[in-house]
Amino acid sequence: MASIRIILCAAAGLLLCAAPAGASTLIIGGGAAKECADAALDGRSDNASITTCTLALETEILNFRDQARTYVNRGVLHLRQRDFDGAIGDFDAASKIDPGLGEAYVNRGAAYVGSSRYGEGLAQIDQGLALGVKDPQKAYFNRAIAHENLGDVKAAYLDFTKAAELDPDWQAPKQELTRFTVKRP
Numbered sequence: 001m002a003s004i005r006i007i008l009c010a011a012a013g014l015l016l017c018a019a020p021a022g023a024s025t026l027i028i029g030g031g032a033a034k035e036c037a038d039a040a041l042d043g044r045s046d047n048a049s050i051t052t053c054t055l056a057l058e059t060e061i062l063n064f065r066d067q068a069r070t071y072v073n074r075g076v077l078h079l080r081q082r083d084f085d086g087a088i089g090d091f092d093a094a095s096k097i098d099p100g101l102g103e104a105y106v107n108r109g110a111a112y113v114g115s116s117r118y119g120e121g122l123a124q125i126d127q128g129l130a131l132g133v134k135d136p137q138k139a140y141f142n143r144a145i146a147h148e149n150l151g152d153v154k155a156a157y158l159d160f161t162k163a164a165e166l167d168p169d170w171q172a173p174k175q176e177l178t179r180f181t182v183k184r185p
């Protein structure tokens with residue numbers, strides 16, 4: 001089997017412009033927790049949506065799963081605002097409530113990647129992928145960013161490729177792959 005060398009064609013710093021991808025979780029039912037989930041799923045990041053999530057956590061009677069998911073959804077909104085500390089706090093709260101919720105780990109990993117804590121991000125993303133997540137392509141994309149910034153270009157290439165395979169309609173990993181050239185000896 002021929003070995004593969006991967007050569008990065010553009011500066012590694014280009015990836016820092018890309019926002020980490022976050023995954024939200026669905027809440028069934030009504031009320032503020034559902035509105036919070038809808039905001040996260042719809043890609044919003046406004047302060048009013050964060051307030052709705054906080055209202056749900058402070059005033060609604062939620063089972064432990066919905067409470068953990070609401071923390072994840074609010075964390076995703078913080079992540080989109082690049083409030084990495086706020087996001088990490090919410091993902092930590094979600095993990096304490098439901099340690100098996102993979103989205104809390106992959107999103108915490110995305111927050112670490114966004115704040116240039118790449119090694120910590122890798123560990124969290126790996127743990128979340130092992131637990132299972134709804135949108136693994138986003139985890140692979142963020143893991144690729146971490147790998148590249150840690151100097152593991154081959155792992156970055158493989159993770160961008162996996163993200164593109166898992167969601168063929170998503171352009172972000174395809175765009176990142178255009179920066180790589182694969183040479184076979």
